[in-house]
Amino acid sequence: MKRRAALQLIAALGAGATVPPGALEEILAGIDRAVDRPVDVDEWESAVREYGFLINRQPVGSLINDLTADIIGIGALLKRDNAQRTDLLRISAGLSALLAIEFGDIGNRRGARLTWGTARRAADASGDRDLKVWVRAREAEEAFWFGLSPQEIGARTTEAIRISGGIPNSGLPRAYAVRASLAAERGDEATSRTTMHELSDVFEGLPDSVTSDPATFGWNEARFRWNEAYVYTLLGGPRARQAVDGALALYPPGTLGPVANLRVIDGMGMIAGREVDMGLDHTLAALQELPLSPARRRMTGQILRTLPEEARALPAARELRILTSA
Incomplete structure (x- = not known):
């Protein structure tokens, strides 16, 4: 198994191609087992943040292969590590959401739809309320730009706002921003302006950990002004x-x-x-x-x-x- 993985890795690197998912992990697995290396949740969370930072700085679709490989890796860990299942589910939800965004950006609607479903289920299974809100709000945002049904988009934003319980987090302003944009597009100025006021109130209540995050999981003043500009x-x-x-x-x-x-x-x-x-x-x-x-x-x-x-x-x-x- 390791020899085949090594040959795949060498062939891919020699041809300048993508490293096959799982090949590098298989090669390194023997050393990790020998040193009894536990799952490093912090390392995985750092990887998710890195992808979130890069997604607006790299050409669309360029992260798909790496995200897919890491999702495969997380899936393997979920099968053998029940002790950190909650953390791994949270990480898999973040990786899946980012992969869904990449699929959407290259126009692969089916891939995006399937991957958003996985991201939602993983977030729900993790029990992380803020993540559940963020995944639904981000999915609604992507669906809005893709031009999907306003009813479907509205259902996702309503669900995100309900799950939040009114507590500001990085997903809640996205939900209000999408709701305001939908209203503005259909010419409902009153609803749009009211929702923008709600968005402003949510933004003012966001914790520093959210507003100081420049990556896709945060919500800072630049994002707030961007949505103001559009609406x-x-x-x-x-x-x-x-x-x-x-x-x-x-x-x-x-x-x-x-x-x-x-x-x-x-x-x-x-x-x-x-x-x-x-x-x-x-x-x-x-x-x-x-x-x-x-x-x-x-x-x-x-x-x-x-x-x-x-x-x-x-x-x-x-x-x-x-x-x-x-």
Whole structure:
């Protein structure tokens, strides 16, 4: 078994290919058993945080192979280590959620749906209330950008808010942000603004451990301003411009996805303010920097649907249609 794993590893490295899941673990297992190495929960939790940090800084889909390999590793540990089952379930929920996000970003809806189901079940089995809220809110967020049924998205946000019991955690602001975005998209300004006030109250009550976390499991001021930018751009008004500028100033260099999305939101605001040519060019430039994620595709679709009739034949508008239909 170890010899086969070693040959697989050598062949993969020589060809510049992905290391087969489980091969490296099988090679190292003998040493770990010899030193009676226990499961290092802190090490696994650190790996989850690392993935969460990288997911917005690496090309979409680039973490799928590594996440899959680690989920296989956690699955093997769950079979033999009942003493730390709760911790391992919590880790597997985090890894599965991140894998589901990656599947969604490359357009693999079936993979995302199946993996979100696993993430939810693992979170529930762990008994970690905050994690149960986060998984459902994050799933709702991804479903929103993927353009799934508003009823399904609303059910997930309602479930997340109910499970939270009103106690602020990293998942709760996501649930309110999705609810506000849904209302803004359907033109329900009153509900959207009310929900944004609720989001603001939740944000103010978040513990420092959540607001200081720059990775996907946290919720800091940059995320809050990002969602303000999106909702208030849809609703219109001067607050949108302030929110976009505020969010852009808060994201550190290397945060690729959120910044590209903000630039599309900025383009959306320009077009709403009748700066159509500038807004189209701005959006097109943002889309050409990175692959077209579900969020950028959805926002671009909104731009194209709301373009003035006379602007729909512009070259930039035609190019945006081609990009979003690919």
